[in-house]
Amino acid sequence: MTSAAGPDASPLVVCDLDGTLLRSDATVSPYTRGALRRLIASGVALTIATARGVPSIRALLADVELPLPVVELGGAYVSDPDTGEHFVHHTLDRAVAVALVDALEAAGIEPAITSWDGTADHVNHGPLSTDGARWFHDEKAALNDPRLRYCADFRTLVRTHDIVLIRLSVPDEDADHAAELLDTVCGGRAQILAVSNGYCPGWTEFGAHGLLADKGHALRALRTRVGHTGPLMVCGDHLNDLPMFRHATAPADRRIAPANAHPDILALATDVTEPNDTDGIARFLLTELLPESAELAF
Missing domain, CATH: 3.40.50.1000 (HAD superfamily/HAD-like)
Structure with missing residues (x-):
């Protein structure tokens, strides 16, 4: 710059x-x-x-x-x-992040979570159990993104780090259910954006951000x-x-x-x-x- x-x-x-x-x-x-x-x-x-x-x-x-x-x-x-x-x-309210991760785990939906530990950003992923999750990881890896890391415990992560973004990828046929879950849990306390993934057809991407x-x-x-x-x-x-x-x-x-x-x-x-x-x-x-x-x- x-x-x-x-x-x-x-x-x-x-x-x-x-x-x-x-x-x-x-x-x-x-x-x-x-x-x-x-x-x-x-x-x-x-x-x-x-x-x-x-x-x-x-x-x-x-x-x-x-x-x-x-x-x-x-x-x-x-x-x-x-x-x-x-x-x-502009980060997510911690209570919202905690509630959302708990709800996603209960629903069996694997998120990817961007966090800030006070020194560096991390893009935390789980076991990459779906095509949507694998696409997200592989796209970042292909660009040599140093923020990528495996996280075995999202519940602890959201209680100990600033959470910038909670992202999930769901099959298109499950998008309405995911949208309802996000709206119910976040209750107007986060910005929710959904977009069809043009790079990975058949999958819809959701992101939960802070209100600002x-x-x-x-x-x-x-x-x-x-x-x-x-x-x-x-x-x-x-x-x-x-x-x-x-x-x-x-x-x-x-x-x-x-x-x-x-x-x-x-x-x-x-x-x-x-x-x-x-x-x-x-x-x-x-x-x-x-x-x-x-x-x-x-």
Whole structure:
């Protein structure tokens, strides 16, 4: 991380990853990589807001030097993309985490739990007893995520560590039951997000976050930290981007969605680009901010 966005910076560009900058195979194309490098080198204040963690951001954008803090884990953290230092923490209420883990164990549902021990983050997994759990683990392992570790006792974990995210993967046919369980246990004391897993068909992913752990709250904190008061250009495709879109409501702000975005995102978008699989967001940003570079090959 090399610089900050001053109060006169125009605009601050905030991009989601999956479904937005990433293609459907979870890769970043050479064109998008080159576009991000060109934008940043030209002085555009650009950062990432994603459900992924810093290790995944680093791996996916290894040749892109991000100049600003990033929003990770869906807004639970605002962090330095180089060191992983967290500037903002939004964790789950401990009583909620304890009750949810107890309920999941009773229901036979294996979670993966992101925790903070006061020094480091950990992504704690169980025995990987389902295809959904194995996909989650293997995707992180393929990116050499150092946070991964086996946990034999989730009940003790949630009573002794700060809990950032409780994630579960269930077959699509069990999604309604899982949603009901989460709503009953959390009782409005956590944010619950559900999404069909496009990378592992047949499985639905649920995440339970703290009440302030969303991209809208995180974007407010990020702007305060870097001293940005100018317009926003927020780019996203799915429901966890809604708080970010709802934050970007000043007259000069722009809410940019690829054509593949969720209907609720498209309904709020000021601009709709080509789909993620044809690098729509990167092409749009270059056209709008550096039109002389839009047709370059990277």
